[in-house]
Amino acid sequence: MKTSDEFNLVELPSHAPANFHKTATLRQMKSIKQELIALQDRLYAENTRSILVVLQGMDASGKDGLIRRVFSGLNPQGVRIHSFKEPTELELSHDFLWRVHQQVPPKGMIHVFNRSHYEDVLVTRVSGQVTTEEARRRFVAINNFEKLLQQAGTTILKFYLHVSEKEQQQRLQERITDPEKQWKYEAGDENKAKQWPEYRAVYEDVFEYCNPSSCPWQIIPADQNWYKAYAVANALRDTLAKLDPQYPHSKEERPKAKAMR
């Protein structure tokens, strides 16, 4: 199924770098959060640019927890999380980007995709719904779609939460044995762990074909929740700092910002 040999996920670290320690990182996280809150306020007020965060990762890679850790505390008026579930009949009766396009961020906003358009070249390929040829066509469509958004003023951050096969197995097991995690259990969780190698193969294709230097993937070591959240928050902070959004500060500027909405 896999058509590329460029990427090898197994060789990429799923653990935090050795020089990172939990207590110090959590402390740093606190100060990054404060910066994020201030920067987001300016992005929202400026109202000319937007940010799209795409979160992908295998089952139990901790996407939900990451969203809570990184985005709670920000002004909820400027942040929207969109979780893509199995497509409905109506959604399936359109092209695969139709439902996704409706959820992209307008100016001033940060939108987070918990799973995304990439599911349509991942789960569909593992299940055999989509051929390699169709997948190749979709890779091109995705690249064009992301370019369209970027040209309209959206900065896209794509994160792959990388958990090892072993860590994933352990987390799926906890959904059965840990009373506080049981509600996350779904029929079929037992089989998911066995599919790690298959998902690895289709992800490696994504990293090969949908990874232009203008819109790259960031592979985040995700076996430890504290490091994962830090890494994503840090990347988001750097991006926002580079955008350096400004409060509109004169009457002349304000109508312009409004008109660009």
Added chain:
Amino acid sequence: MKTSDEFNLVELPSHAPANFHKTATLRQMKSIKQELIALQDRLYAENTRSILVVLQGMDASGKDGLIRRVFSGLNPQGVRIHSFKEPTELELSHDFLWRVHQQVPPKGMIHVFNRSHYEDVLVTRVSGQVTTEEARRRFVAINNFEKLLQQAGTTILKFYLHVSEKEQQQRLQERITDPEKQWKYEAGDENKAKQWPEYRAVYEDVFEYCNPSSCPWQIIPADQNWYKAYAVANALRDTLAKLDPQYPHSKEERPKAKAMR
């Protein structure tokens, strides 16, 4: 224009009750936030009921700040803020509830309306776009719409942020003089303060005709931001505690919760 004499906003307090003090209230707010975070997590996991918070108030009554104070810190995956702006041409080519219905909360979610369907019987009446007769028809339509949502498992909380005429004038003035608030200034802000009596009249009609005991308005004294946020957070906490959502705790319960989605 006003058709009822039941409600008199001027007689209702816009200031915190005398026994509330800022420091103690802010401390209490912290503990309410912790309760809210825990209760929201259960609402989301349970996935069978939802909450709609409707926020109304005159210009500069502090809706944006309230949203930040009450809802930041909650898991953003379970909270969505929807700000209703002036309707677009497409929206205007439908009935006035069309665009609103699309944004009501699905099971498990808390949605917050920053302005709402009530604008269509408020600003439209002050501007003279809507006659008293049409307003009366809309009041009935709103009551029926809210009943529909309640019957589908949505708890509706309607808050009116009550600022005095004097406080509103002062806040609008600050948008001109305070550098940090200038970006909120809009052409026409000067006239808004003069419209306080007209808005008062149409709001009083809303409190008369769209205020069934099954879906009442809560008039929140809003001249002080710390009290206003406390009062809304407290009411939301009480509502959630009464709903008492539960984590699905057996395998048999889980599929049922999923199927009701």
